[in-house]
Amino acid sequence: xxxxxxxxxxxxxxxxxxxxxxxxxxxxxxxxxxxxxxxxxxxxxxxxxxxxxxxxxxxxxxxxxxxxxxxxxxxxxxxxxxxxxxxxxxxxxxxxxxxxxxxxxxxxxxxxxxxxxxxxxxxxxxxxxxxxxxxxxxxxxxxxxxxxxxxxxxxxxxxxxxxxxxxxxxxxxxxxxxxxxxxxxxxxxxxxxxxxxxxxxxxxxxxxxxxxxxxxxxxxxxxxxxxxxxxxxxxxxxxxxxxxxxxxxxxxxxxxxxxxxxxxxxxxxxxxxxxxxxxxxxxxxxxxxxxxxxxxxxxxxxxxxxxxxxxxxxxxxxxxxxxxxxxxxxxxxxxxxxxxxxxxxxxxxxxxxxxxxxxxxxxxxxxxxxxxxxxxxxxxxxxxxxxxxxxxxxxxxxxxxxxxxxxxxxxxxxxxxxxxxxxxxxxxxxxxxxxxxxxxxxxxxxxxxx
Amino acid sequence: xxxxxxxxxxxxxxxxxxxxxxxxxxxxxxxxxxxxxxxxxxxxxxxxxxxxxxxxxxxxxxxxxxxxxxxxxxxxxxxxxxxxxxxxxxxxxxxxxxxxxxxxxxxxxxxxxxxxxxxxxxxxxxxxxxxxxxxxxxxxxxxxxxxxxxxxxxxxxxxxxxxxxxxxxxxxxxxxxxxxxxxxxxxxxxxxxxxxxxxxxxxxxxxxxxxxxxxxxxxxxxxxxxxxxxxxxxxxxxxxxxxxxxxxxxxxxxxxxxxxxxxxxxxxxxxxxxxxxxxxxxxxxxxxxxxxxxxxxxxxxxxxxxxxxxxxxxxxxxxxxxxxxxxxxxxxxxxxxxxxxxxxxxxxxxxxxxxxxxxxxxxxxxxxxxxxxxxxxxxxxxxxxxxxxxxxxxxxxxxxxxxxxxxxxxxxxxxxxxxxxxxxxxxxxxxxxxxxxxxxxxxxxxxxxxxxxxxxxxxxxxxxxxxxxx
Numbered sequence: 001x002x003x004x005x006x007x008x009x010x011x012x013x014x015x016x017x018x019x020x021x022x023x024x025x026x027x028x029x030x031x032x033x034x035x036x037x038x039x040x041x042x043x044x045x046x047x048x049x050x051x052x053x054x055x056x057x058x059x060x061x062x063x064x065x066x067x068x069x070x071x072x073x074x075x076x077x078x079x080x081x082x083x084x085x086x087x088x089x090x091x092x093x094x095x096x097x098x099x100x101x102x103x104x105x106x107x108x109x110x111x112x113x114x115x116x117x118x119x120x121x122x123x124x125x126x127x128x129x130x131x132x133x134x135x136x137x138x139x140x141x142x143x144x145x146x147x148x149x150x151x152x153x154x155x156x157x158x159x160x161x162x163x164x165x166x167x168x169x170x171x172x173x174x175x176x177x178x179x180x181x182x183x184x185x186x187x188x189x190x191x192x193x194x195x196x197x198x199x200x201x202x203x204x205x206x207x208x209x210x211x212x213x214x215x216x217x218x219x220x221x222x223x224x225x226x227x228x229x230x231x232x233x234x235x236x237x238x239x240x241x242x243x244x245x246x247x248x249x250x251x252x253x254x255x256x257x258x259x260x261x262x263x264x265x266x267x268x269x270x271x272x273x274x275x276x277x278x279x280x281x282x283x284x285x286x287x288x289x290x291x292x293x294x295x296x297x298x299x300x301x302x303x304x305x306x307x308x309x310x311x312x313x314x315x316x317x318x319x320x321x322x323x324x325x326x327x328x329x330x331x332x333x334x335x336x337x338x339x340x341x342x343x344x345x346x347x348x349x350x351x352x353x354x355x356x357x358x359x360x361x362x363x364x365x366x367x368x369x370x371x372x373x374x375x376x377x378x379x380x381x382x383x384x385x386x387x388x389x390x391x392x393x394x395x396x397x398x399x400x401x402x403x404x405x406x407x408x409x410x411x412x413x414x415x416x417x418x419x420x421x422x423x424x425x426x427x428x429x430x431x432x433x434x435x436x437x438x439x440x441x442x443x444x445x446x447x448x449x450x
Numbered sequence: 451x452x453x454x455x456x457x458x459x460x461x462x463x464x465x466x467x468x469x470x471x472x473x474x475x476x477x478x479x480x481x482x483x484x485x486x487x488x489x490x491x492x493x494x495x496x497x498x499x500x501x502x503x504x505x506x507x508x509x510x511x512x513x514x515x516x517x518x519x520x521x522x523x524x525x526x527x528x529x530x531x532x533x534x535x536x537x538x539x540x541x542x543x544x545x546x547x548x549x550x551x552x553x554x555x556x557x558x559x560x561x562x563x564x565x566x567x568x569x570x571x572x573x574x575x576x577x578x579x580x581x582x583x584x585x586x587x588x589x590x591x592x593x594x595x596x597x598x599x600x601x602x603x604x605x606x607x608x609x610x611x612x613x614x615x616x617x618x619x620x621x622x623x624x625x626x627x628x629x630x631x632x633x634x635x636x637x638x639x640x641x642x643x644x645x646x647x648x649x650x651x652x653x654x655x656x657x658x659x660x661x662x663x664x665x666x667x668x669x670x671x672x673x674x675x676x677x678x679x680x681x682x683x684x685x686x687x688x689x690x691x692x693x694x695x696x697x698x699x700x701x702x703x704x705x706x707x708x709x710x711x712x713x714x715x716x717x718x719x720x721x722x723x724x725x726x727x728x729x730x731x732x733x734x735x736x737x738x739x740x741x742x743x744x745x746x747x748x749x750x751x752x753x754x755x756x757x758x759x760x761x762x763x764x765x766x767x768x769x770x771x772x773x774x775x776x777x778x779x780x781x782x783x784x785x786x787x788x789x790x791x792x793x794x795x796x797x798x799x800x801x802x803x804x805x806x807x808x809x810x811x812x813x814x815x816x817x818x819x820x821x822x823x824x825x826x827x828x829x830x831x832x833x834x835x836x837x838x839x840x841x842x843x844x845x846x847x848x849x850x851x852x853x854x855x856x857x858x859x860x861x862x863x864x865x866x867x868x869x870x871x872x873x874x875x876x877x878x879x880x881x882x883x884x885x886x887x888x889x890x891x892x893x894x895x896x897x898x899x900x901x902x903x904x905x906x907x908x909x910x911x912x913x914x915x916x917x918x919x920x
Contacts, residue, residue, distance in 0.1 A: 047846070094767050094768075097843035097847075150733055157732060260626050262621040262626050294559070300555070303615055304555055307610065308614070309615070309618050310622050362562065369564060369566075371565075373582055373583075376516060
């Protein structure tokens with residue numbers, strides 16, 4: 001961890017206290033015009049990685065008849081800007097080995113730039129153009145629409161994609177999250193360059209930014225970068241607020257019939273936010289039950305003991321307006337009943353008996369011990385810096401992470417298990433030839449695809 | 451980057467992982483294939499050989515206090531006996547089921563307790579096991595991997611359940627997806643009489659047949675220090691690795707290894723066309739595989755094919771995408787891919803999805819015309835220069851990773867490249883001329899004069915709805 005050690009030594013001279021506990025030396029940099037970024041300087045390779053988000057500018061703002069709008073914008077920002085048409089813009093990127101991409105989360109709109117430091121001027125200028133003067137020419141617009149429609153048609157062959165669409169619809173039901181952030185075949189067809197322009201002008205505003213930067217760049221260069229790239233964007237003038245609501249999930253068991261050899265199983269429970277006092281306990285709980293892969297309870301029982309599946313995983317999701325806990329797996333279709341027995345008994349067991357001290361110690365030691373593995377490339381570090389800000393974490397979050405995980409005890413896990421694993425709030429989805437139970441709702445249509 | 455660079459399943463890399471949790475590793479290998487290989491002394495790897503023949507390669511990278519520790523065996527699915535398909539991969543699974551000293555599952559649990567992740571993967575030519583972990587636990591990893599090299603002893607009650615896991619893996623990744631089944635058939639037609647035509651995971655009905663005794667013979671034959679490479683990348687020095695390797699792997703004895711005899715691929719003169727119409731296909735697609743030579747077979751040709759790939763398919767402004775998607779509007783996506791990392795033959799693929807209203811035949815003709823253009827008119831000096839620059843830049847980006855360098859080095863070594871060749875790869879790429887690029891196009895991609903075997907073409911189509919007759 002030479003970055004960290006060297007910076008730590010530097011810090012000894014500049015800060016009087018507490019520097020020794022820094023896990024990652026993150027500096028908050030503020031530009032002349034007041035824009036900020038979180039920076040980890042690292043000159044060991046001639047590479048700069050930048051990730052940024054426009055908060056609350058994601059697909060949740062797309063109305064039903066404009067599903068895929070944020071997605072299409074993410075496809076179009078690098079398809080021509082300023083004097084450069086699509087091919088000219090792409091040629092600048094390609095000839096200088098610059099990776100520039102945009103993506104739409106449900107909550108936020110994200111950008112990603114990676115360049116060799118020798119091409120940084122060029123890279124920053126292309127990003128500035130993409131954000132400030134995208135052209136939205138008719139030719140690339142049609143090309144990107146067709147590419148998205150083709151992507152949807154290809155995905156229809158994949159039963160996991162089908163399951164994801166259905167689960168989305170069940171769990172988010174009456175909330176904009178239920179829509180298809182990738183667009184539908186008909187909504188994509190209708191989107192126009194005006195839609196994109198309007199969306200960009202409304203949501204890509206400079207006071208919504210969260211910027212993470214790492215690599216071969218100095219504080220002074222970051223300041224110039226921020227002002228050069230982002231300062232000409234419009235401002236919300238501090239009025240950025242989105243109304244938030246919680247979805248009402250459709251509960252119970254659902255089957256979407258599909259003649260395939262394996263049945264996909266997706267189970268979902270509502271959960272709680274990152275700001276909840278039980279957040280750290282939830283991370284440990286998830287690791288023990290099914291988040292940890294090999295060695296997790298569900299994997300041990302379903303795969304290692306009985307050979308029922310190639311994999312079974314649990315996960316926590318933290319969208320701004322909805323949080324969930326899910327268990328997903330797939331198994332030979334006539335084994336689904338046995339699989340459900342295992343899942344249900346593991347749910348009952350962890351609620352009733354909690355976890356052992358050994359499981360708790362092992363889980364905590366993995367979660368804290370593996371943290372450095374998340375810092376092994378510039379892209380990973382830039383991603384973490386942007387995420388911390390998106391998730392409204394303080395700059396010393398990682399420094400306190402270990403301590404916060406270590407305070408979790410067995411009672412906390414048991415409490416979290418009871419809070420999350422409430423069968424009355426469960427949504428279970430099966431995609432496969434038949435259902436494991438008779439009490440099941442059949443889903444006939446695939447929502448938000450056509 | 452918009453949507454131009456959709457990842458195409460190249461079909462010539464058949465990896466089969468122990469778990470999808472670390473699919474990242476496999477994805478990285480796919481990524482490497484499109485991104486290309488290593489770099490001019492870019493890794494500055496150090497190496498030494500233990501007395502028992504184990505070759506050790508160290509990439510020192512002190513940025514973060516973690517290491518990736520990988521052991522690569524020079525044996526894979528292509529070394530299985532006929533009738534035992536999938537055995538190398540089943541063995542890889544069983545090696546997580548304990549030894550005389552370690553109880554089933556404890557290998558991975560120990561890695562996790564120490565803050566690490568582990569997994570393994572099997573390919574046609576190699577089998578690799580790896581852990582990424584804080585560097586102070588490297589010795590423990592080496593100790594466990596040493597034990598696993600010779601002392602595997604999975605308890606009998608795990609034979610059948612792990613076999614079921616593999617069957618579920620095949621159902622999940624292949625049987626559940628008609629495109630995967632189609633790709634498998636394409637390969638079996640492309641490589642008749644050669645094991646590359648058999649999927650790494652094995653045929654369903656063969657996976658069910660073999661027993662631990664059969665697998666054990668395979669393990670006892672091939673798993674040995676003198677049939678492996680150890681690659682360590684991360685915050686450790688070569689001196690430290692040497693000391694630890696001598697203490698651990700150094701205890702093992704070498705084995706007498708059999709020769710790896712692979713059947714030949716007979717020549718063919720007839721082109722093969724495969725068509726699948728399936729009700730679960732909604733997006734038609736075309737793909738064609740040409741037999742080519744690998745780095746191990748013909749390094750100079752392989753280098754030129756890598757440059758050709760970059761010229762045809764290295765981004766939105768290179769030939770395939772620019773001509774077929776942007777200008778002619780015949781395709782939604784189109785590309786050319788070549789992966790030269792195999793011990794025996796390699797293959798080059800063209801592929802595309804047609805634009806709305808364009809037939810697969812029209813798209814196929816247009817793709818063919820792009821290749822004919824290279825065969826007849828060559829490529830420009832500027833295209834070659836740009837391609838070489840991009841490839842060399844990609845080698846710099848390859849260093850920005852912990853496990854990436856270990857993956858690249860292990861994969862290249864086990865498919866016949868030397869460490870020197872890996873380190874010099876960007877320089878060697880720079881020696882490729884426009885003339886040489888045209889030469890390899892003529893040699894491998896001329897449908898009228900194919901190299902060794904005529905190409906295999908695949909047409910994937912939605913099933914036409916039966917007209918109601920009543």
